[in-house]
Amino acid sequence: EALNKILDSKGCIRVFCRIRPILSTIRRIHKPIVVGLGSEKIVVGSAGSRKEFGFDKVFSQEATQEDVFVEVEPILRSALDGHNVCILAYGQTGTGKTFTMDGTSDSPGLVLRALEDLIRQASFDNSASFTFSISMLEVYLGNLRDLLAPKPSSRAYGTVSRCNLNIQTDLKGLVEIEGLTEVEFLKFYKSKLVVHQGLTRITIFRRGDAPGGGKAEVSKLWLVDLGGSERLLKTGATGQTLDEGRAINLSLSALGDVIAALRRKRGHVPYRNSKLTQILKDSLGDGSKVLMLVHVSQCEEDVGETTCSLSFAQRAR
Numbered sequence: 001e002a003l004n005k006i007l008d009s010k011g012c013i014r015v016f017c018r019i020r021p022i023l024s025t026i027r028r029i030h031k032p033i034v035v036g037l038g039s040e041k042i043v044v045g046s047a048g049s050r051k052e053f054g055f056d057k058v059f060s061q062e063a064t065q066e067d068v069f070v071e072v073e074p075i076l077r078s079a080l081d082g083h084n085v086c087i088l089a090y091g092q093t094g095t096g097k098t099f100t101m102d103g104t105s106d107s108p109g110l111v112l113r114a115l116e117d118l119i120r121q122a123s124f125d126n127s128a129s130f131t132f133s134i135s136m137l138e139v140y141l142g143n144l145r146d147l148l149a150p151k152p153s154s155r156a157y158g159t160v161s162r163c164n165l166n167i168q169t170d171l172k173g174l175v176e177i178e179g180l181t182e183v184e185f186l187k188f189y190k191s192k193l194v195v196h197q198g199l200t201r202i203t204i205f206r207r208g209d210a211p212g213g214g215k216a217e218v219s220k221l222w223l224v225d226l227g228g229s230e231r232l233l234k235t236g237a238t239g240q241t242l243d244e245g246r247a248i249n250l251s252l253s254a255l256g257d258v259i260a261a262l263r264r265k266r267g268h269v270p271y272r273n274s275k276l277t278q279i280l281k282d283s284l285g286d287g288s289k290v291l292m293l294v295h296v297s298q299c300e301e302d303v304g305e306t307t308c309s310l311s312f313a314q315r316a317r
């Protein structure tokens with residue numbers, strides 16, 4: 001019921017928060033200063049300066065990949081009903097974004113779980129047949145790279161990156177990335193390819209089984225591992241790293257602006273300000289389901305970044 005309530009509150013963005021455990025090797029130096037309070041609150045700081053944030057769901061440091069998946073499942077399943085779905089992992093570098101999305105071989109994350117779940121669910125649906133394809137890309141210094149583009153002479157995926165793809169929007173507002181490689185799911189699965197970070201898109205083609213079949217309905221499920229949200233001053237980055245950091249900060253603030261405009265429900269939505277928001281245009285607005293997974297550290301030394309991330313995420317709701 002609680003989940004239905006969340007799913008019915010259309011137009012707003014759901015925000016879940018995941019707290020990364022302090023890894024055992026450094027447990028003695030860092031004392032945890034960020035804790036979950038029940039299943040919807042998180043507290044930063046101690047007696048003197050204590051700040052509380054509320055989200056649709058808070059996963060404590062003990063939450064497993066399965067715990068996270070169970071809560072995300074209803075949202076990603078709505079992609080089978082024709083909704084575009086966008087799941088965004090946000091947070092400071094090192095807080096577990098890639099762990100949540102990709103996971104490890106022992107402990108797979110959302111991308112693999114989502115694919116397996118959608119395929120299983122689709123097999124139960126007697127009224128339609130489904131096919132799935134997968135694409136992976138990244139935005140690097142403002143350019144779009146196709147992470148699955150095959151080398152001309154090779155059958156291996158992901159060996160070469162096709163640079164700077166064009167983004168087109170059709171008359172209905174649907175976004176099309178020209179020439180983006182789409183790999184049929186089974187081939188992808190067999191190739192055991194793992195791409196860390198970036199944007200993963202699962203495209204779902206749904207065909208009614210009525211005689212004649214008709215045209216396939218297409219929906220998209222985006223699973224996005226966003227770049228690290230840390231502020232640049234503190235990291236002391238220079239050169240290439242500084243350029244990368246600037247580009248990431250720009251696209252994250254463009255994302256924040258789009259989300260803020262969508263929340264206001266009227267006026268101009270500034271999708272064009274970054275490649276990230278152009279790509280996600282038809283999966284962030286009306287009729288789509290958006291979930292932000294904000295990741296935070298428990299460490300005292302990260303409190304500044306943690307507070308920034310939680311404030312950003314709270315403004316999205």
Ligand code: ADP
Binds near residue numbers: 020021093098100228
């Ligand atoms: P990010 O992608 O946000 O930079 P990572 O996902 O790479 O962070 O996580 C940093 C390290 O912490 C990795 O070694 C990862 O395996 C580990 N880690 C992150 N979250 C968890 C978790 N919930 N449980 C156990 N280990 C984790």
Ligand code: MG
Binds near residue numbers: 099225
């Ligand atoms: Mg990462």
